[in-house]
Amino acid sequence: MILLQTSALTMRFAGLVAVDAVDLAVDAGSIHALIGPNGAGKTTMFNLISGLLPPTSGAISLDGADITALPAYARAGRGMARSFQNIRIFASMTVLENVLTGLHASIAPGLAAILLRLPRFRRQEIDAVSRARAALDLVGLATRAGDRAAALAYGDQRRLEIARAIAGNPRLLLLDEPAAGMNPAESSALADLIRRIRDAGTTVLLVEHDMGFVMRLADRVTVLNFGRRIADGAPADIRRDPTVITAYLGAKVAARLNAA
Amino acid sequence: MPVWLDDFLWTYQNVVYALGVNGLLALSMYVVLSVGQLSLGQAAFMGLGAYSSALLTVKLHLPFAIVLPASTIAPLLFALAIGTPTLRLSGVYLAIATIGLGEVLRALYINIDFVGGALGISGIPERAGLVSIYGLLILALLGFWLVGRSAIGRAMEAMREDDVAAATMGVNVARYRLGALLTSAVLAGLAGALSAHISSFIGPNEYGFEPAVTILSYALLGGIGSPFAPVIGAWILTLLPEMLRGFADLRLVFNGVIIVLAVLYLPNGILPWAMRRRAA
Numbered sequence: 001m002i003l004l005q006t007s008a009l010t011m012r013f014a015g016l017v018a019v020d021a022v023d024l025a026v027d028a029g030s031i032h033a034l035i036g037p038n039g040a041g042k043t044t045m046f047n048l049i050s051g052l053l054p055p056t057s058g059a060i061s062l063d064g065a066d067i068t069a070l071p072a073y074a075r076a077g078r079g080m081a082r083s084f085q086n087i088r089i090f091a092s093m094t095v096l097e098n099v100l101t102g103l104h105a106s107i108a109p110g111l112a113a114i115l116l117r118l119p120r121f122r123r124q125e126i127d128a129v130s131r132a133r134a135a136l137d138l139v140g141l142a143t144r145a146g147d148r149a150a151a152l153a154y155g156d157q158r159r160l161e162i163a164r165a166i167a168g169n170p171r172l173l174l175l176d177e178p179a180a181g182m183n184p185a186e187s188s189a190l191a192d193l194i195r196r197i198r199d200a201g202t203t204v205l206l207v208e209h210d211m212g213f214v215m216r217l218a219d220r221v222t223v224l225n226f227g228r229r230i231a232d233g234a235p236a237d238i239r240r241d242p243t244v245i246t247a248y249l250g251a252k253v254a255a256r257l258n259a260a
Numbered sequence: 261m262p263v264w265l266d267d268f269l270w271t272y273q274n275v276v277y278a279l280g281v282n283g284l285l286a287l288s289m290y291v292v293l294s295v296g297q298l299s300l301g302q303a304a305f306m307g308l309g310a311y312s313s314a315l316l317t318v319k320l321h322l323p324f325a326i327v328l329p330a331s332t333i334a335p336l337l338f339a340l341a342i343g344t345p346t347l348r349l350s351g352v353y354l355a356i357a358t359i360g361l362g363e364v365l366r367a368l369y370i371n372i373d374f375v376g377g378a379l380g381i382s383g384i385p386e387r388a389g390l391v392s393i394y395g396l397l398i399l400a401l402l403g404f405w406l407v408g409r410s411a412i413g414r415a416m417e418a419m420r421e422d423d424v425a426a427a428t429m430g431v432n433v434a435r436y437r438l439g440a441l442l443t444s445a446v447l448a449g450l451a452g453a454l455s456a457h458i459s460s461f462i463g464p465n466e467y468g469f470e471p472a473v474t475i476l477s478y479a480l481l482g483g484i485g486s487p488f489a490p491v492i493g494a495w496i497l498t499l500l501p502e503m504l505r506g507f508a509d510l511r512l513v514f515n516g517v518i519i520v521l522a523v524l525y526l527p528n529g530i531l532p533w534a535m536r537r538r539a540a
C-alpha cells in the first residue's frame with residue numbers, strides 16, 4: 001500500500017527548477033531514502049510534502065487523499081511530522097515542552113475546557129506529558145526533560161527534534177539529514193532508533209548524505225539530481241546504477257570505479 | 261467601604277483608575293506580542309471603544325452593562341478587517357497596517373460632527389469604577405494565566421520562537437494570530453470604554469500614535485514572560501510621570517528612552533521569568 005505519493009511534483013524558483021516533475025511513491029511501513037547531491041532538491045521536496053511551500057504544479061496525496069492544497073498545520077493533523085536539516089527546536093522552551101508542542105495536533109481541549117480547567121483538560125495534559133516522556137525515553141533524552149532546549153548539545157538537539165516529531169505517533173515521518181554531524185556510534189544508534197520508529201508503525205522518508213547509513217537502513221531509495229528523479233529502487237540496485245554513480249559521486253569517481 | 265479607603269480613593273482616584281485601565285491596555289499589547297506579532301493599533305482600538313461607548317451612553321442613554329460589552333464591537337470589526345489580510349504574512353505586516361490606523365481615525369473623528377468633531381464628546385457620565393475596571397483586569401489576567409499554562413500557551417510560545425516549526429506541529433498559526441489580535445482589540449476597546457466613563461470627556465487627539473507607543477512601552481518594559489509582567493510595566497510607567505509631575509512635557513522623551521533602554525538592555529523586560537507550565 002502506498003502511503004505518500006507525489007505526481008509530477010514541480011517547484012520552480014526564480015530562474016531555477018528545484019524540483020522537476022518528480023514522481024515518488026512511499027510504501028506504508030517502509031523506510032524510504034531520498035538521496036542526491038547538494039542542491040538536488042531534497043529539502044525542497046520535504047518542504048512541498050510538509051506543506052511549507054506551495055508547488056508550482058503537480059500533486060501530493062497521503063493515504064489516497066489529495067493533500068496538495070492543505071496548509072502545513074492540517075497535514076500535521078493528518079499524521080505527518082518532520083525534522084529540519086538546520087535544527088529548528090524551540091530554544092527557550094524546555095526539552096519536555098518542545099515535545100509537548102509536537103503533540104499539539106493531538107491535543108484539542110478547547111478554550112472552555114482550558115479556562116474552566118475541566119477534567120478533559122487535565123486528562124489531556126497528563127496524557128500528553130506521559131506520551132512526551134515516552135518519546136524522550138525512546139531517543140534517550142528522558143533525563144534532560146526539564147532543561148532548556150538551547151542547553152542541549154548539537155546531537156541531542158537533533159534527537160530532541162526527532163522526539164518532538166514522533167511524540168504524536170505520526171503515520172509519516174520526514175527526516176532531513178538526521179545523522180548530520182554525528183559520529184559513527186551515534187549514527188548507528190540513530191539507525192536503530194529509526195528502525196524502532198518504523199516497527200512501531202510509522203513510515204519513514206529520510207534524506208541522508210551518509211551512503212552507508214542509507215544502504216543499511218532503507219527499504220527503497222529514490223535519487224534526485226538537479227531536481228529530477230534519476231533512479232528509484234532497492235538499495236542494492238541503486239548502488240550499482242551507473243547514472244546514480246555518475247551523478248552522485250561525480251564523473252571522475254565513476255571512471256575510477258570502471259577502471260577498477 | 262471603609263473610610264480610609266474612601267479617602268484614599270478620593271485623593272488618588274484618577275491614578276488608581278489609570279493603573280487599572282493601563283493594565284488592560286498592557287495586556288492588549290501582551291497578547292499580540294505573545295504570538296510574535298507587533299501591533300501599533302492599540303490606541304486606535306482603545307479610541308474606537310471610547311468613542312462608540314460614549315456615543316451609546318450620551319446619545320442613546322443605554323445602561324453601562326450594555327455599553328461596556330458593546331464597546332468591543334467596533335474594535336473587533338477593525339481588527340478583523342486589518343488582521344484577516346495581514347496575519348497570514350510575516351510579522352511586520354501587522355505593524356505596518358496598524359501604524360497609521362490611529363492617525364486615520366483621528367482625522368475621521370475631527371471631521372465627523374456627529375462624534376463631536378474637534379471638540380470631542382463631553383458630559384459623559386462617570387459610570388466606570390473600581391469594580392468594573394479591576395474586575396476586568398483580574399479576569400483578563402486570570403484568563404491569560406490559564407490559557408498560558410495550556411496547549412494553547414505552548415503553541416503561542418512556539419509560534420513566537422519559530423512559526424514554521426510550529427506550523428509543522430499542527431499549530432494553525434494564522435488562526436492563533438487572528439485570535440490574539442481580536443482578543444487584543446476587545447481588551448483595548450474595553451479599556452477605552454472604561455476610560456471614557458471615568459473622565460467625562462474624550463477628544464480626537466487622545467488615541468493617535470503617541471499613546472500607541474506608550475502602550476507598547478508598557479509591554480517592552482515589563483516583558484512578556486507572564487501576563488503580570490506587562491501590567492507591572494504599565495504601572496511603573498503610569499506612576500513615574502505622576503511622581504515626576506514637573507517633567508510632564510518630557511513624557512514622550514521619557515517613554516522613548518525606556519523603549520530604547522528596554523530593547524537594548526532588557527530584551528525580556530524587567531520581569532523576564534516565564535510562566536512555569538507543568539501538567540497537573
Ligand SMILES: Nc1ncnc2c1ncn2[C@@H]1O[C@H](COP(=O)(O)OP(=O)(O)OP(=O)(O)O)[C@@H](O)[C@H]1O
Pocket residue numbers: 013014016018036037038039040041042043044045085
Ligand atoms: N526558497 C528558495 N528560493 C530560491 N531557491 C531555492 C529556495 N530553496 C531552495 N532553493 C534552491 O533550490 C535548489 C535545491 O535546494 P534544496 O535545499 O532542496 O537542495 P538539497 O537537495 O536539500 O541540498 P542539500 O543536500 O545541500 O541540503 C538549490 O539550488 C537551492 O539553492
Ligand SMILES: [Mg+2]
Pocket residue numbers: 042043044085
Ligand atoms: Mg537539504
